[in-house]
Amino acid sequence: MGAQNFIRLTEAKDLIFKKVLGLCGLIVIGLVLGIFLTLLSKAALSMEHTGLAFLYQTVWDPVREHFGALPFFVGTMITSILALSISIPFSFALAIFLGEYVKDGPWSSVFNTALDLLAGIPSIIYGFWGLFVLVPIVRSFESAMGVLPHGVGIFSSAIVLAVMIIPYSASISREVISLVPEDIKEAALSLGATPFECITKVIFPYAKSGIFAGVLMSFGRAISETMAVTMLIGNSNKIPTSIFSPANTLASIIANEFAEASEELYLSSLVELALVLFFVTAAFSLIGRIIIKKWVLDK
């Protein structure tokens, strides 16, 4: 009897565990779907009123109720892509350094802790650091270059964004690089490959889909970052003319104007901006998945 009860109990535990896991999975799907449906229903008024013009109109005027999302879309893409291109060399170098050269020992834990700390700093701290330390430097750089020395703008926010996203891509890439099997690396070295050749010809091809996943994740972070960008981008609702101009992003205009928006159409237009942001994020994650899948198959 006792043994049977014990078996029953373990079975029951197993069952509960499985159900809980399944439930968690369902909740995630339900949440994403719920967010999407909420955005869709709240944006309905704006879609009806502005139609497709919402996506290509360049004026955002809450007073006259003209709403166009293009400046924010352009601002988001330029800042994120610029931030990504600044961050990639650094995060690759870091990942190779940490995954290949200082894999263990005291220095490794110092570097890794520093990297994790960098990821844990609240974005408002980055924002203030940017505003009070970086912006004056950028301003003097701008006056030396002969452009209007605003200081704040796309360039400043891209630099701060780059610093913010480095830990994401670097730590994922580090993990992936350290997972490359020792024997194939040793095989390459024994064939006379230099460490550099080993990295570019063996480790990188082996780890590229994982590295790309890390880059993608940091890109998603850059697109949706709100606080630090709002503080540094200059918040000008116009299509930027250079990388030094002030601009605005989807996330930042929503954060700026949502709290005080009381007219229905205005509110609905802000929600439609959120919907655009939702689609942009979804599109990039989908494209990323396709690329990763392709690379995995290529192997």
Added chain:
Amino acid sequence: MINKRIRTILKGTVLTGLIALSLVGCSNQENVKELQGAGATFPYPLYSKMFDHYHKEFGTRINYQSIGSGGGIRQLKNKTVDFGASDAFMKDKVLAKESNPILHIPICLGAVSVSYNLPGTSELKLTADVLADIFLGKISKWDDARIQSINPETKLPNLGIVSVHRSDGSGTTFIFTDYLAKVSSEWLNLVGRGKSVNWPDGLGGKGNAGVAGIVNQTPGAIGYIGHIYAEQNKMGVATIRNKSGEYISPSLASVSNAANTEIPADTRASITDTGAKYGYPISGFTWILSYKEQKFNKRTLEQAKETKQLLEWMIGDGQRFTEPLLYAPLSESVVKKAQDIIDSMTYSGKAL
């Protein structure tokens, strides 16, 4: 078998939990007196001080969430709060949609300072049209003849002007743009007034701190900032020429003075560009909003009476908290009007 047993156990637990929760809910409603409010962030320091004292004095707890005027109005319309709060009065068009009229009760006054960063300049005078043209981007240098001619004692530098505005929707922006729309027809036609507008020129900073940050760092910058924030941070502010031709700097007295002018009975009035002789022209009220008919969303008579008592205290005894926190108090004539508005509140059609 086991499956079934677990299910019954789970069901039992959930049920007991729900019963327990509902019991807690019941006891709360009967014993603790509490009012809910939501809205403007600008008067939040004052309100939290007032509500704290009110709680100590009368035992009623006021739960105020400073989520912004827009959020406050939304929550009032959804009838999830007893009162809302806003720095901008609601438009006729929006009010007309409500079957139960929304009342505006003024609580105090705030002002908007114009702050600037001009190395070596400690005093700056501005007129309304110059201020409008600076923010329109039409005057782009500090040594422009129009600025220089109203500041004959100061030698203004040959420096580009960077105008700075609030990027977040805000009552401060409403008061500032309302002023510019009154004094410049070009501003009215091109930009208009609102808590967020389509700025023709310049940079945006988030919050008073964001604008102040950019102004302090950028030589040649000019921006508008909540008077209290500018005062607390000892920022240099410009004196503005008012309608009567006086150059006035923002202070408690000059802001209170601004309300000494004709105000309609429902107090939904902008007092920017005031006709009062020593009034600071970029000033405005901040209001508490509530329904005229207090019986909404199953509210009890007790709740309605409590709301009325709170509002009367805020425009009466509660006014003593305004000045220490740098808010300008209501003038006597405005208090009288506010009292009339509060007296018009009803419950089930009967006066409270």
